[in-house]
Amino acid sequence: MxxxxxxxxxxxxxxxxxxxxxxxxxxxxxxxxxxxxxxxxxxxxxxxxxxxxxxxxxxxxxxxxxxxxxxxxxxxxxxxxxxxxxxxxxxxxxxxxxxxxxxxxxxxxxxxxxxxxxxxxxxxxxxxxxxxxxxxxxxxxxxxVDRSFFENEESYFSERPYFLFVGNRRKNKNIPAMLTAFAQAKIPKEFIFALSGDEDVELASLISALQISDRVKFLGFIPEEDLPKIYHGAHATMFVSLMEGFGLPVIESMASGTPVLTSSVSSLPEIAGNAALCVDPSNTSAIIAGLERLVNDNDFYLQCVSRGMERAQQFSxxxxxxxxxxxxxx
CATH class of the missing domain: 3.40.50.2000 (Glycogen Phosphorylase B;)
Incomplete structure (x- = not known):
C-alpha cells in the first residue's frame, strides 16, 4: 500500500x-x-x-x-x-x-x-x-453552498419585510449606494434594510442624512447556523458589489428561496447566471429600478425564486x- x-x-x-x-x-x-x-x-x-x-x-x-x-x-x-x-x-x-x-x-x-x-x-x-x-x-x-440553506424552512422573525445585506464593510461592497437607492426607491415605507454587523459612524451619518434611521436595522454578528433563516425571511438580498471574486451571499440567498439583486460586473453575473436581477452598481437609478421591480413585479419575483433555487443546486x-x-x- x-x-x-x-x-x-x-x-x-x-x-x-x-x-x-x-x-x-x-x-x-x-x-x-x-x-x-x-x-x-x-x-x-x-x-x-x-x-x-x-x-x-x-x-x-x-x-x-x-x-x-x-x-x-x-x-x-x-x-x-x-x-x-x-x-x-x-x-x-x-x-x-x-x-x-x-x-x-x-x-x-x-x-x-x-x-x-x-x-x-x-x-x-x-x-x-x-x-x-x-x-x-x-x-x-x-x-x-451548504445543504442547510436548501433544507431550512424557518424564517427570521421580523415585523416588517426586509431587504438583506450580508458581508463586510469594505469599499467594494458598495453599501452607501445601496442605502441611497433604498432611500429613494418608490416602495412601501414598511420595508426595511437589514445589514449584518453593527452600525458604524460613517454609515450612521449617511443613514441620518438620507432620513431612513427608522428603516435600517443592524443585525450584529450572525452565527453561521442562523444564516439560513435570515436569508429565508428576507424579501430579497441586495449584494450590489463593485467587485467580487465569487460572492457567496448570491448562492446562499438563492438556495434559501430568496431573490437576489446583484451587480452586472466582475464575477457576479457569472455566479448568478440568469437567476438574479443584475444591475450596474455604479448607477443608483439602476439599483432603484431593481428594488422597485422586486417589490412590484410579482411574476418576475417568483421567477427569480424558481431560477435561483435551480441555479444554487449547481454549487456544492x-x-x-x-x-x-x-x-x-x-
Missing amino acids: NNPTHVIVDPRWAGNTGIGRLYKEVLNQAPINTTCSFIKSDMKVSNPLSPLMLGIQANDSGADVFYSPSFMPPARCKIPFIFTVHDLMHLFYYSGFHKFYYKKVIANLAQKAKKIITVSQYSKLQLEELLGIPGSLIEVIYNG WETTADQTWKTILS
Whole structure:
C-alpha cells in the first residue's frame, strides 16, 4: 500500500468568513490517502514576512505538498505548493503598499506554484491580465453552498419585510449606494434594510442624512447556523458589489428561496447566471429600478425564486472539496 500524501496546511484562515468556510469544507473532506499537518505560527496573515515563515516551516515539515486556502504562498519552498487567490481586491481597494506587495511579491511567488486555484473565470482572467500569471497554472474551482440553506424552512422573525445585506464593510461592497437607492426607491415605507454587523459612524451619518434611521436595522454578528433563516425571511438580498471574486451571499440567498439583486460586473453575473436581477452598481437609478421591480413585479419575483433555487443546486461544497483535493494531489 502506498504511503499517504502528507499535506502541510496554512490554518490561519479559519474563521467565520468565506475563506474560513472554504478552509473548513476542504479540510473536513480530506481523502483517506492523505495526512494533514499544520503551520504553527501566531504571525498574522497580513505580515509581509508570512511567505518566508511559510517556506521555512514547509521545508522543515517533511510534507509532500503545501496548501493554503487563500492568497499567501510560501517563499523559497522546496516542495510543491498550491494556494487559492479569491480575488485581486488588494490592487483596487487597499493601500499602495498592498498593490506593490501583490505585484512584486505574490505575483513572483505565484509563478513557482504547482497550481493556483481561483474561484471564478473572472478572477482567473484578472490573474492573467493584471499579474501576468499563465492560464495553464490556474484552476477555477467554484465555492459551494451548504445543504442547510436548501433544507431550512424557518424564517427570521421580523415585523416588517426586509431587504438583506450580508458581508463586510469594505469599499467594494458598495453599501452607501445601496442605502441611497433604498432611500429613494418608490416602495412601501414598511420595508426595511437589514445589514449584518453593527452600525458604524460613517454609515450612521449617511443613514441620518438620507432620513431612513427608522428603516435600517443592524443585525450584529450572525452565527453561521442562523444564516439560513435570515436569508429565508428576507424579501430579497441586495449584494450590489463593485467587485467580487465569487460572492457567496448570491448562492446562499438563492438556495434559501430568496431573490437576489446583484451587480452586472466582475464575477457576479457569472455566479448568478440568469437567476438574479443584475444591475450596474455604479448607477443608483439602476439599483432603484431593481428594488422597485422586486417589490412590484410579482411574476418576475417568483421567477427569480424558481431560477435561483435551480441555479444554487449547481454549487456544492462536496464538489469544491473534491476538485480541490484532486488539484492538491495531482
